[in-house]
Amino acid sequence: xxxxxxxxRPGKILNPTRIMVYGVLIVAAIYYLLPLYIMITTSMKxxxxxxxxxxxxxxxxxxxxxxxxxxxxxxxxxYCEGLKTGFWNSVIITIPSVIVSIxxxxxxxxxxxxxxxxxxxxxFTILIFGSFIPFQVMLYPLVIVTRELGIFGSLWGxxxxxxxxxxxxxTLLFRNYFASLPEELFKAARxxxxxxxxxxxxIMVPMSVPIFVVAVILQITGIWNDFLFGVVFAGTENFxxxxxxxxxxxxxxxxxxxxxxxxATILTGAVPLxxxxxxxxxxxxxxxxxxxxx
Amino acid sequence: MKNSIEIRDLSxxxxxxxxxxxxxxxxxxxxxLVLLGASGCGKSTLLNCIAGLLDVSGGQIFINGDNVTWKxxxxxxxxxxxxxxxxxxxxxxxxxxxxGLKNSKVPKDEIEKKIAHAAGILQIESLLKRKPGELxxxxxxxxxxxxxxxxxxxxxxxxxxLSNLDAKLRADLRxxxxxxHQKLKNTMIYVTHDQIEAMTLADRIAIMKDGLVQQLDDxxxxxxxxxxxxxxxxxxxxxxxxxxxxxxxxxxASFKMAEGSVDLTNYAFQQSFTDGQKVTFxxxxxxxxVGDEASEMPFSQEVEVEIIEPMGSDTLVWTKLNNQDxxxxxxxxxxxxxxxxxxxxxxxxxxxxxxxxxxxxx
Numbered sequence: 001x002x003x004x005x006x007x008x009r010p011g012k013i014l015n016p017t018r019i020m021v022y023g024v025l026i027v028a029a030i031y032y033l034l035p036l037y038i039m040i041t042t043s044m045k046x047x048x049x050x051x052x053x054x055x056x057x058x059x060x061x062x063x064x065x066x067x068x069x070x071x072x073x074x075x076x077x078x079y080c081e082g083l084k085t086g087f088w089n090s091v092i093i094t095i096p097s098v099i100v101s102i103x104x105x106x107x108x109x110x111x112x113x114x115x116x117x118x119x120x121x122x123x124f125t126i127l128i129f130g131s132f133i134p135f136q137v138m139l140y141p142l143v144i145v146t147r148e149l150g151i152f153g154s155l156w157g158x159x160x161x162x163x164x165x166x167x168x169x170x171t172l173l174f175r176n177y178f179a180s181l182p183e184e185l186f187k188a189a190r191x192x193x194x195x196x197x198x199x200x201x202x203i204m205v206p207m208s209v210p211i212f213v214v215a216v217i218l219q220i221t222g223i224w225n226d227f228l229f230g231v232v233f234a235g236t237e238n239f240x241x242x243x244x245x246x247x248x249x250x251x252x253x254x255x256x257x258x259x260x261x262x263x264a265t266i267l268t269g270a271v272p273l274x275x276x277x278x279x280x281x282x283x284x285x286x287x288x289x290x291x292x293x294x
Numbered sequence: 295m296k297n298s299i300e301i302r303d304l305s306x307x308x309x310x311x312x313x314x315x316x317x318x319x320x321x322x323x324x325x326x327l328v329l330l331g332a333s334g335c336g337k338s339t340l341l342n343c344i345a346g347l348l349d350v351s352g353g354q355i356f357i358n359g360d361n362v363t364w365k366x367x368x369x370x371x372x373x374x375x376x377x378x379x380x381x382x383x384x385x386x387x388x389x390x391x392x393x394g395l396k397n398s399k400v401p402k403d404e405i406e407k408k409i410a411h412a413a414g415i416l417q418i419e420s421l422l423k424r425k426p427g428e429l430x431x432x433x434x435x436x437x438x439x440x441x442x443x444x445x446x447x448x449x450x451x452x453x454x455x456l457s458n459l460d461a462k463l464r465a466d467l468r469x470x471x472x473x474x475h476q477k478l479k480n481t482m483i484y485v486t487h488d489q490i491e492a493m494t495l496a497d498r499i500a501i502m503k504d505g506l507v508q509q510l511d512d513x514x515x516x517x518x519x520x521x522x523x524x525x526x527x528x529x530x531x532x533x534x535x536x537x538x539x540x541x542x543x544x545x546x547a548s549f550k551m552a553e554g555s556v557d558l559t560n561y562a563f564q565q566s567f568t569d570g571q572k573v574t575f576x577x578x579x580x581x582x583x584v585g586d587e588a589s590e591m592p593f594s595q596e597v598e599v600e601i602i603e604p605m606g607s608d609t610l611v612w613t614k615l616n617n618q619d620x621x622x623x624x625x626x627x628x629x630x631x632x633x634x635x636x637x638x639x640x641x642x643x644x645x646x647x648x649x650x651x652x653x654x655x656x
Binding site for chain 1: 373378380397
């Protein structure tokens, strides 16, 4: 009687599968976290301590001076203003680029999924095809285009470029999400007399908060981390933070201040990280929602 | 009586696939027309064409004498109720009801009056401040009907409105839709694959198959005089019994099976036939009589019970006649067992005979 199975099945805490899974996860986590650990510890060490060569050691004397210097007074070779100008430039570039690209792409996706026109599938295919062409190929033509438009080397130029390059992936994202919404809702709204914009703003957008969150995260991360377009199209006075960071790290004056470089790198990467930590939950949910239907 | 909706030579193709071909249909003012058919027969497509949600490939649609073929849904004076309710999830019930009115710029106090009126008819006053997510299926469908009701449209279009509801609610709401129609006297077009809904609600039923209307008649005619074998098999639950055999000319004419024959004195032929024409003889399970009564019928035979399906009020009995499956209905109170021998009979007056090749009524 005693040995007869009864009630919940006893679970083994450690079985071979579990050990495998955890093993792989732990190795992967170390692989990704080790560089971060080195960056953080190094940024809080003084230069003499760094020179001793123990990159894995915790700082003996914790100092935040490198952080202050990275933000405020690190030299790029020309100026000694630190990252702060770059930070604000990045903010000024990112906000309008995110808003404009998402505004256009969401309407694109809506039109492509709900108001199919002759050739809409071809249009969509061409648009998606664009995302498979390496950016570098299009760099020079785009320089000419922006020059002709008179926006090369300006804030408008870089916003224009980010909007264009956000278009394929964002349109795909929005189109698939809108296609996953029940078609009958769209029909009901048409019977109720709502037009193209009425249905979009009153019916579709309120139901699409998750995918807008995804798009915002995707764009903030992408645009903030961009280096190539920033250095080519933004113009010297609008250089984003990434370009500024590169100039600081690569300036060959005096000693290489590893601690300042590390602090500057963390500061540059902080914005997308914070955005992700605050909204990662919605990001995963939204990506999954958009992926259901093609 | 004037026509509310006229459909002339309507065709619709999706690429190379012809969904509707040269379809003609007249729907009278105030009529309740049910489009009935198996899935994929084009009934919902036809409804979407009438609503203006699908562009037609050919033909014309008139609503109240007005050619609406190229008009937007909102300009057609129609309201539509969908299978999935299609309520706007982010709006309250009140918001859902007022959405169409706001789009047509109806003044605010008038919107409130109309909502109150519709809510009263549908008994959803207490739900007005709730979101669709907080409502049950039946309540949601009521709101969806209300959305068509507030706009005071000429024509109501229902696209399988009860298919997502459980059996009991479906029966309740069915009656309510009928009551609504009797009260409002609007033209209503109702798409369903459920023959009970079709029979109970319709003034006329249009049975569709492969994009064509097979028969357009009132429910009683469709039940008693199906024009072809498809209609005969589709209408009625349990379905009609079919027996294979030949027609024999003579006085009286008869239907000859492998075993036995049926005297067709009482059958009203609609077409002339040739001697020896291969036909299918159809008789509904509920038209079979059993026991002593059976002997008085023009046709009777003793059969062995194979399977019994008690359904409470009735019992469906499976047997073999002419070596083909044959079912008949029996009062649920009569005791019967598998293996029993019973005498069954029927009157060919209420049967249907179809040509084997064309499947048309003879």
